[in-house]
Amino acid sequence: MHLDVAGHETYAYTGARPLVATQPTVVFVHGAAHDHSVWALQSRYFAHHGRNVLAIDLPGHGKSAGMPLPDIAAIAAWLVDLLDAAGVARAAFVGHSMGALACLEMAAAHAARVDKLALLGPSVPMPVSDALLAAARNDDHIAFELINAWSHSVPRQLGGNPVPGQWLTGVSLRLLERSRPGVLHADLAACHGYADGLAAASRVRCPTLVVMGERDLMAPARNAQALIQSLADVRTVTVRGAGHALMTEAPDAVLDALRAFL
Amino acid sequence: MTTAKTHRFDTLSLHAGAAPDPATGARATPIYQSTSFVFPDSDHAAALFNMERAGYVYSRLANPTVAVFEERIAALEGGVGAIATASGQAALHLAIVTLLGAGQDIVASRSLYGGSHNLLDYTLPRFGIETTFVDPRDLAAWEAAIRPETRLLFGETLGNPGLEVLDIPRVASLAHAHGLPLLVDSTFTTPWLVRPFEHGADLVLHSATKFLSGHGVVIGGAIVDGGTFRWDDGAARAKFPTLNAPYHGFHDMVFSEESTTAAFLLRARREGIRDFGACMAPFTAFQILQGMETLPLRMARHVANARVIANFLATHAFVASVGYPDLPDHPDHELAKRLLPRGCGAVFSFTIKGTRAQGRKLIESLTLFSHLANVGDAKSLVIHPASTTHFRMSAADLERAGIGEGTLRLSIGLEDPDDLIDDLSRALHVAAKATP
Numbered sequence: 001m002h003l004d005v006a007g008h009e010t011y012a013y014t015g016a017r018p019l020v021a022t023q024p025t026v027v028f029v030h031g032a033a034h035d036h037s038v039w040a041l042q043s044r045y046f047a048h049h050g051r052n053v054l055a056i057d058l059p060g061h062g063k064s065a066g067m068p069l070p071d072i073a074a075i076a077a078w079l080v081d082l083l084d085a086a087g088v089a090r091a092a093f094v095g096h097s098m099g100a101l102a103c104l105e106m107a108a109a110h111a112a113r114v115d116k117l118a119l120l121g122p123s124v125p126m127p128v129s130d131a132l133l134a135a136a137r138n139d140d141h142i143a144f145e146l147i148n149a150w151s152h153s154v155p156r157q158l159g160g161n162p163v164p165g166q167w168l169t170g171v172s173l174r175l176l177e178r179s180r181p182g183v184l185h186a187d188l189a190a191c192h193g194y195a196d197g198l199a200a201a202s203r204v205r206c207p208t209l210v211v212m213g214e215r216d217l218m219a220p221a222r223n224a225q226a227l228i229q230s231l232a233d234v235r236t237v238t239v240r241g242a243g244h245a246l247m248t249e250a251p252d253a254v255l256d257a258l259r260a261f262l
Numbered sequence: 263m264t265t266a267k268t269h270r271f272d273t274l275s276l277h278a279g280a281a282p283d284p285a286t287g288a289r290a291t292p293i294y295q296s297t298s299f300v301f302p303d304s305d306h307a308a309a310l311f312n313m314e315r316a317g318y319v320y321s322r323l324a325n326p327t328v329a330v331f332e333e334r335i336a337a338l339e340g341g342v343g344a345i346a347t348a349s350g351q352a353a354l355h356l357a358i359v360t361l362l363g364a365g366q367d368i369v370a371s372r373s374l375y376g377g378s379h380n381l382l383d384y385t386l387p388r389f390g391i392e393t394t395f396v397d398p399r400d401l402a403a404w405e406a407a408i409r410p411e412t413r414l415l416f417g418e419t420l421g422n423p424g425l426e427v428l429d430i431p432r433v434a435s436l437a438h439a440h441g442l443p444l445l446v447d448s449t450f451t452t453p454w455l456v457r458p459f460e461h462g463a464d465l466v467l468h469s470a471t472k473f474l475s476g477h478g479v480v481i482g483g484a485i486v487d488g489g490t491f492r493w494d495d496g497a498a499r500a501k502f503p504t505l506n507a508p509y510h511g512f513h514d515m516v517f518s519e520e521s522t523t524a525a526f527l528l529r530a531r532r533e534g535i536r537d538f539g540a541c542m543a544p545f546t547a548f549q550i551l552q553g554m555e556t557l558p559l560r561m562a563r564h565v566a567n568a569r570v571i572a573n574f575l576a577t578h579a580f581v582a583s584v585g586y587p588d589l590p591d592h593p594d595h596e597l598a599k600r601l602l603p604r605g606c607g608a609v610f611s612f613t614i615k616g617t618r619a620q621g622r623k624l625i626e627s628l629t630l631f632s633h634l635a636n637v638g639d640a641k642s643l644v645i646h647p648a649s650t651t652h653f654r655m656s657a658a659d660l661e662r663a664g665i666g667e668g669t670l671r672l673s674i675g676l677e678d679p680d681d682l683i684d685d686l687s688r689a690l691h692v693a694a695k696a697t698p
Binding site for chain 1: 317516
């Protein structure tokens with residue numbers, strides 16, 4: 001569906017289902033230079049199992065208009081605008097990587113709008129190397145290649161995609177390549193500049209799930225430990241063998257974790 | 263800046279898509295010879311059917327052995343995925359019916375494999391899909407043939423049998439300027455010689471029967487999606503309702519919303535493979551995978567041998583011409599050097615200074631070259647296109663395609679090239695002495 005959010009046309013995947021006022025809503029928020037399609041299997045499951053789903057393309061990403069938002073707080077504020085535009089009072093928020101930071105900030109700053117929080121592949125803080133930031137600033141293809149390589153566990157880089165017939169790293173690289181000029185840099189800079197993550201985590205009161213990839217090179221599980229310690233009501237799942245792109249590397253394990261939590 | 267550590271072509275040829283079997287540890291890819299797969303529970307079954315979980319249901323739709331082949335060819339081509347089919351013909355059909363319906367048309371190179379020409383020129387018009395054939399070298403002809411109803415441009419990396427080199431970058435640019443995808447048949451070249459996506463192609467098809475397998479024991483094909491074509495952007499959006507409008511045959515799924523990069527593959531699998539059913543058997547996939555493991559080694563030898571044989575024929579007194587882009591007198595020699603730096607494959611034609619009868623005598627005098635209708639075997643092959651693969655083409659069409667009465671097509675194998683030259687020398691001598 002297309003929504004007008006803060007004056008910009010915004011795309012949200014709903015599983016081809018209309019929003020039903022009596023159903024709970026789950027908002028899926030993608031990571032840097034990604035779009036709604038990274039949640040394809042999980043979002044479709046919930047859309048067909050009694051939930052409203054809003055798997056959004058953030059401003060400037062995928063099918064959504066506008067420019068990428070400058071920082072994590074701005075993305076969190078935009079998520080409030082999204083709920084208003086969709087006529088949704090409260091929702092569960094599921095975020096990956098940069099999207100996890102945005103959902104974390106959302107739950108801290110706008111607690112009344114968040115029922116539950118699921119953070120996938122989070123790292124708090126989430127520093128990005130100067131070299132990668134520079135490559136992204138120049139829209140250098142090497143930035144996509146590096147992120148693609150670091151986002152997948154080494155075994156998955158040779159294949160064995162759970163989705164038959166799709167070359168996982170090929171799908172991921174093409175998705176990154178589709179991002180508009182400057183988007184990757186804006187997103188990485190937002191991640192790099194988010195200094196308030198642990199303070200935000202200490203303010204979160206809703207139940208929170210942290211899902212980590214055992215072989216995550218981008219946001220190693222150890223980088224989530226301070227976050228986990230700061231959350232009041234937290235449970236964790238480590239997906240065996242998965243890298244940072246755990247929704248596509250291990251879609252069933254992620255779905256099962258979300259089903260048990262949401 | 264560091265470089266991304268990714269696996270290279272030769273490694274992917276051996277490993278892409280495969281891993282030691284999680285159930286048994288088997289190192290070779292197991293043959294999952296099973297029509298269907300047990301569901302853990304009813305909810306899981308429903309989720310598999312509704313694309314909420316990944317996995318296997320029924321081997322017409324997907325099979326674990328076949329999926330390894332699909333991933334491997336996608337990895338080697340640099341695409342986002344592939345669908346294995348019962349043959350190369352089935353791959354071409356699947357690509358077309360996924361995108362086109364009655365009243366829409368294709369612009370295609372006129373230098374095509376005879377089977378492809380049959381499908382486009384004789385069979386698909388019965389279903390309302392017309393094709394305009396153009397000289398693959400004439401970009402103006404490609405453009406002039408594009409109509410509002412056009413939905414696809416199609417050519418072969420190396421035309422059949424004249425080996426016209428398709429100028430993929432220019433034809434792709436033309437296609438994209440009109441909001442259309444370019445489909446390329448790369449059977450003759452394989453990804454070892456050229457990766458069409460890197461030059462702008464959007465879809466690549468293979469007859470895996472040929473060089474990908476190399477052993478000549480199975481029939482199979484694949485359609486590979488580059489994931490680059492923006493089906494839902496601008497002029498393309500209205501042209502491709504199969505990808506952009508709700509599909510009532512699958513819960514009103516809009517494929518371009520479901521997958522940003524692999525919408526074509528989703529529709530092709532959820533409709534084309536499901537309904538037309540031209541799937542690949544797991545044992546076939548297993549055999550193709552055995553061939554693909556040695557693809558880089560074989561292709562290097564194929565090309566080296568082909569160069570030797572082409573140069574031998576080019577200087578033979580009874581040979582009028584050799585159509586091989588590696589040779590400086592081929593019209594596409596310079597283009598081939600740019601697009602095919604590793605070589606121009608191992609299939610080419612030559613024309614003798616003789617009659618059809620002498621051509622027949624030549625074929626019947628060969629001993630190492632097998633007279634049959636195939637290419638890309640490890641063994642060397644020969645055929646007379648005018649009387650076999652292209653027999654239903656008119657004399658004028660044959661001439662336009664560069665096929666004469668005395669034209670023979672060779673597929674150079676992996677034998678010692680000196681033995682192949684001995685075989686050809688002997689047969690050429692007999693043919694030259696034969697009654698015209």
